[in-house]
């Protein structure tokens with residue numbers, strides 16, 4: 011009931027409350043999610059700096075963004091190739107890269123973090139950035155499963171901190187979950203909603219609860235599929251076919267796991283298992299542990315539940 015009232019209040023007051031106009035965005039983490047968020051933000055007119063500790067990953071991300079945009083342009087501007095070329099040039103000019111987050115946040119309105127799913131690493135990153143980012147800068151995490159409140163606790167800007175949970179692949183998936191903690195200001199919440207709208211996404215919000223809406227429902231489904239496979243009740247191929255043809259899902263649970271990344275999936279599981287040690291849902295999975303130990307993280311490494319080479 012408390013949540014309902016809170017939610018309505020946010021909705022009613024949103025038109026009256028000012029929001030920060032987000033023009034300059036720093037995205038930290040140049041992997042699948044960071045690159046996707048950068049692509050969408052750059053192609054909707056935002057000046058984007060993509061940051062990663064690994065320069066090769068940044069180069070790969072920029073190449074990937076350009077390749078994706080070329081595909082989009084070819085389709086969207088089929089009758090107007092010049093306008094398409096101009097769109098591509100503008101979007102690519104909006105993207106710059108850096109390996110030093112601290113030096114680029116000076117001029118940024120919003121930091122979106124999409125680094126490894128580890129609380130301590132995220133806290134260290136935000137704690138450091140909090141000391142150097144301008145006062146008006148909003149911080150947001152793209153975490154799949156961690157508490158936004160816990161991540162924000164490493165900073166002194168609890169009112170300017172929220173969750174922006176995008177879905178993979180970002181350019182295609184239309185949803186963003188916008189999460190306010192009990193300390194997030196209305197202005198910050200509205201700014202994040204407005205930013206999501208500017209990216210062309212539909213947003214939903216919920217309390218800062220484990221997995222928010224989508225992953226709270228998706229995680230048990232995927233883990234049940236893994237247990238079913240481990241028990242030998244069905245092959246992974248048949249389980250995938252069943253969920254695609256029986257439910258109309260675009261990917262089966264094993265294809266989706268490989269797509270998300272088995273390393274990320276294990277980070278999520280381990281985090282929830284530590285928080286809920288008695289819940290059998292989060293018990294260790296032998297199959298998942300083995301694949302991750304072998305460096306088979308799914309599509310991004312060429313092998314996971316399936317081979318992609």
Ligand SMILES: CCCCCCC[C@H](O)CC(=O)SCCNC(=O)CCNC(=O)[C@H](O)C(C)(C)COP(=O)([O-])OP(=O)([O-])OC[C@H]1O[C@@H](n2cnc3c(N)ncnc32)[C@H](O)[C@@H]1OP(=O)([O-])[O-]
Nearest residue numbers: 078154176177178179181182225229232260261270275278
């Ligand atoms: C235990 C833990 C479990 C929880 C994990 C949680 C993880 C996380 O927090 C939440 C998630 O994200 S959950 C995950 C949520 N995600 C899901 O559930 C995803 C489920 N899968 C899907 O929706 C579809 O299989 C895809 C959209 C991936 C591919 O579609 P398809 O029909 O099989 O193949 P297609 O015909 O080739 O592509 C169609 C169009 O998409 C375009 N495109 C494709 N990839 C692209 C990229 N990387 N970039 C840009 N664009 C890309 C492509 O160009 C084409 O565009 P066009 O304009 O039409 O020519």
Ligand SMILES: NC(=O)c1ccc[n+]([C@@H]2O[C@H](COP(=O)([O-])OP(=O)(O)OC[C@H]3O[C@@H](n4cnc5c(N)ncnc54)[C@H](O)[C@@H]3O)[C@@H](O)[C@H]2O)c1
Nearest residue numbers: 039040041042043044062063124125126127153154178270
């Ligand atoms: N993969 C998905 O489907 C998905 C969907 C939604 C949300 N998420 C979340 O998004 C985040 C990133 O996931 P991903 O799939 O893009 O991971 P990824 O492994 O593809 O990319 C993570 C990137 O972060 C970089 N990195 C790590 N620590 C860093 C630091 N301190 N500073 C700068 N860069 C750093 C790594 O070099 C890597 O390139 C995670 O929190 C994940 O839970 C993932």
